Amino acid sequence: MEGRTLDKDDSARERWKRLGFRNVVRLGYVSLFTDISTEMILGVLPVNFIIEQLGATPAILGLIEGSAEAANNVFRILAGVLTDKIGKRKPIVVIGYGLSTLAKPLFAIANSWGQAFAVRVVDRAGKGTRTTPRDALISDSIPKSQAGKGFGLHGSLDQVGAVLGPLLAFVLLPLIGLRNLFWISFIPGTVSIIILLFFVADARARPRRWNLFKNARAVLTRDFVLLLVVLEIFAVGAYNFSFILLDARALGVQGNFIALVYTLLNLATVIISFPAGILADRVGKLPVLLLSFLVFMGTSLAGVLLSGYWVFGFLIGVFYGSYLSMSDTVQRAMIPDFTRPELKGTAYAFYYTIIAIGSLIANSVFGALWTSIGSGAAFSFSIATSAVAAVALMMFTFRGRILGNKGR
Numbered sequence: 001m002e003g004r005t006l007d008k009d010d011s012a013r014e015r016w017k018r019l020g021f022r023n024v025v026r027l028g029y030v031s032l033f034t035d036i037s038t039e040m041i042l043g044v045l046p047v048n049f050i051i052e053q054l055g056a057t058p059a060i061l062g063l064i065e066g067s068a069e070a071a072n073n074v075f076r077i078l079a080g081v082l083t084d085k086i087g088k089r090k091p092i093v094v095i096g097y098g099l100s101t102l103a104k105p106l107f108a109i110a111n112s113w114g115q116a117f118a119v120r121v122v123d124r125a126g127k128g129t130r131t132t133p134r135d136a137l138i139s140d141s142i143p144k145s146q147a148g149k150g151f152g153l154h155g156s157l158d159q160v161g162a163v164l165g166p167l168l169a170f171v172l173l174p175l176i177g178l179r180n181l182f183w184i185s186f187i188p189g190t191v192s193i194i195i196l197l198f199f200v201a202d203a204r205a206r207p208r209r210w211n212l213f214k215n216a217r218a219v220l221t222r223d224f225v226l227l228l229v230v231l232e233i234f235a236v237g238a239y240n241f242s243f244i245l246l247d248a249r250a251l252g253v254q255g256n257f258i259a260l261v262y263t264l265l266n267l268a269t270v271i272i273s274f275p276a277g278i279l280a281d282r283v284g285k286l287p288v289l290l291l292s293f294l295v296f297m298g299t300s301l302a303g304v305l306l307s308g309y310w311v312f313g314f315l316i317g318v319f320y321g322s323y324l325s326m327s328d329t330v331q332r333a334m335i336p337d338f339t340r341p342e343l344k345g346t347a348y349a350f351y352y353t354i355i356a357i358g359s360l361i362a363n364s365v366f367g368a369l370w371t372s373i374g375s376g377a378a379f380s381f382s383i384a385t386s387a388v389a390a391v392a393l394m395m396f397t398f399r400g401r402i403l404g405n406k407g408r
Contacts, residue, residue, distance in 0.1 A: 023141040024150050026200045027134060028157030033192035034097060035161030036168065037185040038123075041104055043166035043262035046242035047249050049107070049116065049178060056113040058246060062367015064117050065240040066360040068124040073356025075128030080136070080349030089137040090202035096130025097196055099123075101189030108182035132348045139336050139344055140203035148285065151333040152277020155325065159273055161188075162266035166259040173256045219347050224338040226399075228354050230392045231331065234293060235358020237385025239366040239378070241265065244320045247303055247375060248313030261317045268321030269328075276326045277333065285334040286397045290390060292326035297386040299323055303379035 050056045050064065079092050103123040110116040135151075142150040172181055241262070248261045280288040299319035306312040331351075339347035362382075369378040 020141060021150065021153065023201055023203075024138055024154050025157070026195065027138060028154045030097065030192045030196045030200065031154065031158035032161035032164075033188045033195065034100065035158055036165045037101065037104060037187075037189035037192070039162045039165030039262070039266060040169040040172075040188075041107065041165075041182060041185050042241075043169045043245075043259035044173065044178060044181070044256065045107070045116075045120075047245050047258050048256070050113055051246070053178070054110070054113040054116055057371050058243075059367045059371035060113055061242055061246070062240075062363045062365075062370070064113070064120055065242050066363030066367070067117070068120045069240065069359035069363065070356045071121045072124035072128040072131075073352040073359060075125045076132040076352035077128075077349040077356070079129045080132035080345040080347075080352065082345075083133040083136055084343060084345035088202055089133040089140070090196075090200060092133040093130045093137065093200075094193070094196055096126050096128070096133075097189075097193055099126030099129060101126075101186065101193060104185045104189065105183050108179040128352070132345060132352060135332055135335075135348055136345045137200075137203055144336060146281065147333040147336060148277035148279075148281035148329070149274075150277070152274040152280075152329050155273035155277070155329045156270055159266050159270040159325070163263055163270055166263035166266065170256050170259045170263070173259070219339050219343050219350060221338065224347070224350075226396055227334075227338060228350065230389060230396050231351070232354040232358050233392055234296075234386060234389035235355055236361045236365075237382040237389075238296065238358065238362050239382055240359075240363050241320065241324070243363075243366060243370070243378070244317055246370075247316060248310075250375065251307065251313040251316075252310035253313040261313050264314050265317035265321035265324075268318045269325035272322050272325040273329050277329045280330050280333060285330045285337070286393065288326055289330045289334070290393050290397070292323050292330065293386050293390040293393060295319065295323040295326065297383055297390065300379045300382040300386065304376050304383070 046061055046065070050061055051058075056064070075096075079096065083089050083092055100123050103119055103126060106119045106122075107116060110119055138150055138154055139147060169181060172184065176184070244265065245258050245261060248258055253261055276288055299316060302312070302316050302319055306316065335347050335351050336344050362385075365381060366378045369381055
């Protein structure tokens with residue numbers, strides 16, 4: 001390469017050679033240890049701690065989770081804009097992982113659902129801060145044609161931690177108690193920071209002068225806006241995993257066995273994430289996204305129809321984990337298809353904006369319906385929204401095939 005200037009294609013090839021799937025795998029290990037830290041808490045937090053120990057209702061739980069996920073996605077927006085502006089990914093990723101690692105042990109000193117609310121929001125703000133630049137870094141590390149495989153590989157490693165975390169909670173909870181479990185979560189979180197600092201390479205881009213209106217016009221093409229509309233329709237009914245655990249308790253799963261429901265849910269995501277990413281690369285991301293909508297609809301239908309046996313709680317957890325793995329992998333992988341490479345962070349920011357709004361609406365409405373009418377009404381609401389979203393996505397896909405759009 002000496003003696004001449006790299007053109008755009010040559011620069012991309014050199015970047016992929018330097019980073020590649022090795023960087024994706026290392027980021028996967030960062031997420032693995034972070035998820036051990038996070039998921040050993042989340043398997044017991046909604047029901048065992050917030051509902052049973054702190055006395056919250058399903059409506060309050062919905063408000064906590066909706067607000068936490070909204071904070072998550074708002075910080076994804078800010079981080080997405082910032083990473084494009086400064087032309088760096090890793091420093092923002094480090095800040096996000098560090099914030100979450102420091103926040104989670106504070107659940108150990110929370111004595112009211114309001115205090116738990118605050119800690120949960122801070123933890124999710126850390127997740128939001130790291131997610132957009134991390135996704136952009138994954139996308140920067142590999143060719144676009146292998147994006148599904150890359151995000152699927154990262155998602156699978158991520159979810160290995162999501163399986164190990166609840167298993168650790170199941171083993172440790174009877175031995176050390178709930179609040180000591182929160183303190184222990186600091187250890188794997190610290191391991192993830194060490195891997196990130198010393199083993200993950202950054203992908204540097206030329207810093208850009210950020211202009212809200214100019215960047216918005218460049219990113220918000222007609223195809224991208226239509227895609228965001230479809231995703232928002234789905235998001236307003238896409239309830240948080242906490243309600244799967246609450247439903248499991250209603251079906252007869254008790255005590256620390258609820259953590260096993262969460263383990264099985266996450267195991268389903270481990271098994272399906274990577275194959276879903278490969279399938280998306282081969283047959284198209286939009287068909288796999290549609291399949292995830294239909295699986296979510298089936299999960300919600302199971303929530304309405306299945307009752308009376310504790311085993312149904314585990315079965316519904318598997319359904320939900322299957323939907324989540326496909327949806328998360330494909331949605332993250334398809335965003336770069338609709339924007340220029342130098343504006344990926346901003347595109348992710350717009351994507352996470354609509355997810356933030358949808359999450360707050362979905363969890364708040366779902367929790368309120370559960371409290372005031374019952375779980376059947378809440379699940380029926382999500383069946384309706386996912387059905388409308390599936391139809392809208394089929395129309396979008398059909399339009400794309402006619403016009404030759406991306407994301408096929």
